[in-house]
Amino acid sequence: MSSTLPASEPQQAQASASVTNDFSIQIATVNGSGSQTANLVLLRTLFQMGIPVSGKNMFPSNIAGLPTWYTIRANRRGYISRKKEIDLLVAMNPETARDDVMGLEPGCAVVYDAPLRLDTLRSDLVFYAVPFDKIVAEVCTDAKLRRLVKNMVYDGVLAELLSMDAGEMQQALARQLGKKPKALALNQAALEAGRTWASEHLTKADPFRVERMDKTTGQILIEGNTAAAMGCLFAGVTVVAWYPITPSSSLPETLIRYLRKYRMDPETGKATFAVVQAEDEIASLGMVIGASWAGARAMTSTSGPGISLMSEFAGLAYYAEVPAVVFDVQRVGPSTGLPTRTAQGDILFAAFNSHGDTKNVVLLPGSVEECYEMSMASFDLAERLQTVVFVLSDLDLGMNTWMSKPFDYPEKPIDRGKVLDAEGVKALGGTWGRYRDLDGDGIPYRTLPGSGAPAYFTRGSGHNDMALYTERPDDYTKNVDRLARKFETAKSLVPQPVVEDVAGTQIAIIAYGTTHFAVEESRDQLREEHGVEVAYLRLRAYPFPATVHEFIRRYDRVYVVEQNRDGQMLGLLRIEGEPASAVRLRSVLHYNGLPIDARSITDGILAQEKAGNA
Amino acid sequence: MSTDAQAPAPAPLKKVNRLQLDVSSYRGSKTTLCAGCGHNAISERIIDAFFEMGVDPHRVIKLSGIGCSSKSPAYFLNPAHGFNSVHGRMPSVATGAMLANRGLLAIGVSGDGDTGAIGIGQFVHAMRRNLPLIYLVEDNGCYGLTKGQFSPTADFGTKAKNGVVNDLPPIDLCAMAIELGATFVARSFSGDKKQLLSILKAAIAHKGTSLIDVISPCVTFNDHEGSTKSYAYVKAHDDPLGEVSFVPFFEDISVEYEPGSTTRVRMHDGSHLFLRKLEETYNPTDKLAAARLLHETLARGEFATGVIYIEPDKDDFLQLLNLVDEPLGQLPESRVRPPRAVLDQLMDQLR
Incomplete structure (x- = not known):
C-alpha cells in the first residue's frame, strides 16, 4: 500500500487553529494486553478536568490475542454518543495499524509504536513515533510485566501532547490501582516516563488539546449494567437466577457484589437474597417465575440467545399471570451474531416473546440513570401487572462508561401489587377468583403459597376466572380479552415518553434507548448546519400510551431512528398505531454493530428529505 | 375450584391426624386420567402420606x-397452591418457589418423558442442588397424552402397542440421581400400597431432594403383552429390597426389629426409617452398592424397589445459600431496600 503514496515530505497540519475539548481518541491494542486500566485513566483524567467524556470499548469475542479498540470522546458541549470520526489514533496493534491509519480523515494525529513505521503510509496526518519498548524497559525491569505497563506510557505521551493535568492523571491512576501499591508505583513510573520522553522528543503538530472546564462537577461515571444492578438492589430483589452471557453477565455479577455487601442481615449474618447461577436461561426464567409466584421479587438477566430460550416460560408468565423481570442487554443477532457488539434488535421479539397472542411489557432505558430507575420500576410493574417485564438495555449502554448525574434515592415505597392474604380474601365476601377482574382494570388478585390464604391452581393451559381448567370457547375469549384489557392498563403505568414538540416544523424523530444521545446531537447538527428544526419523542416503554400516536399525527414525516436492520420499532408503531399515520413513518437505521452516531442520523434524514419532500 | 376446601365439621368418629384434620383436607379434584391408571393410585398414596404425616x-x-x-x-x-408449569421444567419452578419461601413443602410430580427426555437437564441440576423437594416420577415408559410413543425409560426390547420394539437402552433415573448427588433415592410400584406410602412419608421427612421413581403402568398404551411396564410384567419382576417401614418423629418407635437384618435410618427431623433387608449385603447408605444393585437388577430385567439410597443429613441448597430464617418473599421493605446512606456511598465511589 505504501508504495502508492507520494514520496514527498509529510505535510504536517498546522497547530495554529487549536481544537480544545472536542475530539475523539482511539486506542488500538490487542485483547488481553491490559490496556483497559490505561484507557480508564485517560477517561477519568478528562472527566476530573471537568470535560464531558464518554468511553466505548470495541472488543472481540475472545479472551486474548484479537484486536480491540477503545474510543474516548471529549466534547465541551456535552455530547456523549459515539463520534464516527477519529481525531487521535494510538496505534499499538501491529495487525490493525495499517488499516487503522488508512481509515483516518486528513489532519488526524497518530501516536504509534515506532517499529511499525506508520509514517510512511500517509502524508496528510501528523505522526508521533514513540519507542514504547525502549521507554518501558527503563522503568520496568520485569520483562513479563512490560507488556502491561507499556500501555501506561501512551497515557503519558497523550498527557503531554494534549496538555492533560498531571495531578489529575495521578489521581485517576491511584483510583484504578490504589489497592495494589506495587502496580501503582510501576504504572506511575511508566506514566512519567512517557510524559518526559514526549516532552523531550516530540514537537506538537496537531491542533488537539484539553483545557479545564466545569461541566462534570458532581457527576458520576458508570456502566449501564452497574446502574441496573444498583436498581435491582434498591428495588429489594430477593431472588436472582441467571446464566452467563455477554454482554449481560456484569449485571448479575455486580448485583451479587452489592447483595453480599449490603444485604446480609446485620444480626444473623444471613442473606436476605438468593442467587442461583442456573443450568441455562430456561431454568433461569423458570426459577424467577417459581420465586415470584411464591412471593419473591425475582429477576434474571440475559441477552438475545437467552430470550430465545426463555420464550416458552415468557408465555407462561404472561398467560398464568406471574410476575417476572427479564433484563435483555441486547447484542447483535441473529443467532450468536456478534456477541460483543451492540444493537437494538430484540424489540419485536421481546414485545411478542412466546407463541400465541402474547404481549409483553418492554421498558427502554435510554441512559445509565434510566437503567437504575427502570430496574426499580420493572419490579413494581411486574408485580402490579402480574406479567413478565423485559428491560431492554444494550451492549453500548450496559458495558460502556457513561457520565451521569448521581442517582436519586427512591421516594416511592415498593409496590407489591394485588396480593391478598386470608383476611383480604374473606373481606371480599366470596367474590374472589384468581383471574376475576374485580376492579375493571384487567388485573386480578393473587394469593401466595404458604400464606394460609385460599389456594388456586396455576397453569399454562386454558383456565377460567376461578383458575379451573377449561377448553370452553367463551372462557378462553373472556380470559384473553381481560389480558388485553390489562395491557391497556399497562399503558398508563409504564414510563411515559419524553416529548419535545417544535412549532412550525413538519419533521420529527422517534427514538429510544442509546440512540437518544446521537439524536440529541443530530438535532443540533440539523439546526445549526442546515437550519432544520426537528421535533423529538423518546419512547421509554411498550405498550405505547396515546401520546405516542398523537405525536405522530402532529408531524408529516416522522423518522424512527433505531439500531437494527428491519426498523423493528417502526413496525411495532405501525401495528399499534393509527392506520392513517403509517405513511408518516420513515426509518433511519444503523446496524453495523457499532453504536449509532449523530452524523449517520443527520445524513440519513437529509437524504430522505432531499429525495422526497425537501 | 381447587381452593380452600371448606372442610365440613368432622363427624364424631372420623379419623383425624395430629392437626385434627381429616383426610378430606388432603383430597383433590376428581381425576380425569384413565380408569386404572397407576397415577391415580399414586395420588391416593400422596393423600394418605400427607394426611398421616399431619x-x-x-x-x-x-x-x-x-x-x-x-x-x-x-x-x-x-x-395447597398448585403449579402446572411447562414441559420438563418443573424443577426450576420448584427451585424458585423454595427460594422464595423456605417454609414451604414442595412436591413435584413429573413423568418419564417430562423428566427423562425434555426435562433431563433440569432433572440433573435439581439432583445436584439437593433442594428440599419431593421429586416424584410417575414412570410408565411411554408418552400417554400423545398416544403411546416410547419415552427414554422404556426398556430395551420392550414392545409398543403398535408392535414397534424399542431398540435403545433406558435411562435409569434412580442410578442417575445417585450419581448426581441426590440424597434420597427410591423406586416403587404404584400397585404396592404399603411400600409406596412408607417411601412417601420418609420423603416428606427428608430434608433434601427425594427422587422417587414409581413404576406406574399406562393401562391404555403400555399394558399389553411384550411391554416391560405392564401391570403383569411389573408384578412378576418387582424385586423389593426389603420391607420399608417408617415411623414419624411424633410417634413412639414401637417397631420390633432385628439389628442384623434391618437397617435403621434416623431422618433429619427425628423420624425413623426401617429397611428390613432381603438381600443380606445391601446397605442403602453406600453409594457404590446402590449403583451396583441398580445395574445388576436392570441386567436381570427386574425392578429393584424400596429405598435405594439415603443420605439423611447432607446440607440442603437453602443451607448452602445461607438464607435468613424467614421466607425471602415476605421480608419487609426495610430489610430488602438498603438505606439512603448506601446509595450516597455508592455514588461517592463513582465521582
Whole structure:
C-alpha cells in the first residue's frame, strides 16, 4: 500500500487553529494486553478536568490475542454518543495499524509504536513515533510485566501532547490501582516516563488539546449494567437466577457484589437474597417465575440467545399471570451474531416473546440513570401487572462508561401489587377468583403459597376466572380479552415518553434507548448546519400510551431512528398505531454493530428529505 | 375450584391426624386420567402420606410439568397452591418457589418423558442442588397424552402397542440421581400400597431432594403383552429390597426389629426409617452398592424397589445459600431496600 503514496515530505497540519475539548481518541491494542486500566485513566483524567467524556470499548469475542479498540470522546458541549470520526489514533496493534491509519480523515494525529513505521503510509496526518519498548524497559525491569505497563506510557505521551493535568492523571491512576501499591508505583513510573520522553522528543503538530472546564462537577461515571444492578438492589430483589452471557453477565455479577455487601442481615449474618447461577436461561426464567409466584421479587438477566430460550416460560408468565423481570442487554443477532457488539434488535421479539397472542411489557432505558430507575420500576410493574417485564438495555449502554448525574434515592415505597392474604380474601365476601377482574382494570388478585390464604391452581393451559381448567370457547375469549384489557392498563403505568414538540416544523424523530444521545446531537447538527428544526419523542416503554400516536399525527414525516436492520420499532408503531399515520413513518437505521452516531442520523434524514419532500 | 376446601365439621368418629384434620383436607379434584391408571393410585398414596404425616396442606406446594403425570397435582391436596408449569421444567419452578419461601413443602410430580427426555437437564441440576423437594416420577415408559410413543425409560426390547420394539437402552433415573448427588433415592410400584406410602412419608421427612421413581403402568398404551411396564410384567419382576417401614418423629418407635437384618435410618427431623433387608449385603447408605444393585437388577430385567439410597443429613441448597430464617418473599421493605446512606456511598465511589 505504501508504495502508492507520494514520496514527498509529510505535510504536517498546522497547530495554529487549536481544537480544545472536542475530539475523539482511539486506542488500538490487542485483547488481553491490559490496556483497559490505561484507557480508564485517560477517561477519568478528562472527566476530573471537568470535560464531558464518554468511553466505548470495541472488543472481540475472545479472551486474548484479537484486536480491540477503545474510543474516548471529549466534547465541551456535552455530547456523549459515539463520534464516527477519529481525531487521535494510538496505534499499538501491529495487525490493525495499517488499516487503522488508512481509515483516518486528513489532519488526524497518530501516536504509534515506532517499529511499525506508520509514517510512511500517509502524508496528510501528523505522526508521533514513540519507542514504547525502549521507554518501558527503563522503568520496568520485569520483562513479563512490560507488556502491561507499556500501555501506561501512551497515557503519558497523550498527557503531554494534549496538555492533560498531571495531578489529575495521578489521581485517576491511584483510583484504578490504589489497592495494589506495587502496580501503582510501576504504572506511575511508566506514566512519567512517557510524559518526559514526549516532552523531550516530540514537537506538537496537531491542533488537539484539553483545557479545564466545569461541566462534570458532581457527576458520576458508570456502566449501564452497574446502574441496573444498583436498581435491582434498591428495588429489594430477593431472588436472582441467571446464566452467563455477554454482554449481560456484569449485571448479575455486580448485583451479587452489592447483595453480599449490603444485604446480609446485620444480626444473623444471613442473606436476605438468593442467587442461583442456573443450568441455562430456561431454568433461569423458570426459577424467577417459581420465586415470584411464591412471593419473591425475582429477576434474571440475559441477552438475545437467552430470550430465545426463555420464550416458552415468557408465555407462561404472561398467560398464568406471574410476575417476572427479564433484563435483555441486547447484542447483535441473529443467532450468536456478534456477541460483543451492540444493537437494538430484540424489540419485536421481546414485545411478542412466546407463541400465541402474547404481549409483553418492554421498558427502554435510554441512559445509565434510566437503567437504575427502570430496574426499580420493572419490579413494581411486574408485580402490579402480574406479567413478565423485559428491560431492554444494550451492549453500548450496559458495558460502556457513561457520565451521569448521581442517582436519586427512591421516594416511592415498593409496590407489591394485588396480593391478598386470608383476611383480604374473606373481606371480599366470596367474590374472589384468581383471574376475576374485580376492579375493571384487567388485573386480578393473587394469593401466595404458604400464606394460609385460599389456594388456586396455576397453569399454562386454558383456565377460567376461578383458575379451573377449561377448553370452553367463551372462557378462553373472556380470559384473553381481560389480558388485553390489562395491557391497556399497562399503558398508563409504564414510563411515559419524553416529548419535545417544535412549532412550525413538519419533521420529527422517534427514538429510544442509546440512540437518544446521537439524536440529541443530530438535532443540533440539523439546526445549526442546515437550519432544520426537528421535533423529538423518546419512547421509554411498550405498550405505547396515546401520546405516542398523537405525536405522530402532529408531524408529516416522522423518522424512527433505531439500531437494527428491519426498523423493528417502526413496525411495532405501525401495528399499534393509527392506520392513517403509517405513511408518516420513515426509518433511519444503523446496524453495523457499532453504536449509532449523530452524523449517520443527520445524513440519513437529509437524504430522505432531499429525495422526497425537501 | 381447587381452593380452600371448606372442610365440613368432622363427624364424631372420623379419623383425624395430629392437626385434627381429616383426610378430606388432603383430597383433590376428581381425576380425569384413565380408569386404572397407576397415577391415580399414586395420588391416593400422596393423600394418605400427607394426611398421616399431619402436614398442614396450606404449607404444601404441588408442581408439575406437562403430560398425564403432570395433571395429577390437581387430584390431591386441594388446599395447597398448585403449579402446572411447562414441559420438563418443573424443577426450576420448584427451585424458585423454595427460594422464595423456605417454609414451604414442595412436591413435584413429573413423568418419564417430562423428566427423562425434555426435562433431563433440569432433572440433573435439581439432583445436584439437593433442594428440599419431593421429586416424584410417575414412570410408565411411554408418552400417554400423545398416544403411546416410547419415552427414554422404556426398556430395551420392550414392545409398543403398535408392535414397534424399542431398540435403545433406558435411562435409569434412580442410578442417575445417585450419581448426581441426590440424597434420597427410591423406586416403587404404584400397585404396592404399603411400600409406596412408607417411601412417601420418609420423603416428606427428608430434608433434601427425594427422587422417587414409581413404576406406574399406562393401562391404555403400555399394558399389553411384550411391554416391560405392564401391570403383569411389573408384578412378576418387582424385586423389593426389603420391607420399608417408617415411623414419624411424633410417634413412639414401637417397631420390633432385628439389628442384623434391618437397617435403621434416623431422618433429619427425628423420624425413623426401617429397611428390613432381603438381600443380606445391601446397605442403602453406600453409594457404590446402590449403583451396583441398580445395574445388576436392570441386567436381570427386574425392578429393584424400596429405598435405594439415603443420605439423611447432607446440607440442603437453602443451607448452602445461607438464607435468613424467614421466607425471602415476605421480608419487609426495610430489610430488602438498603438505606439512603448506601446509595450516597455508592455514588461517592463513582465521582
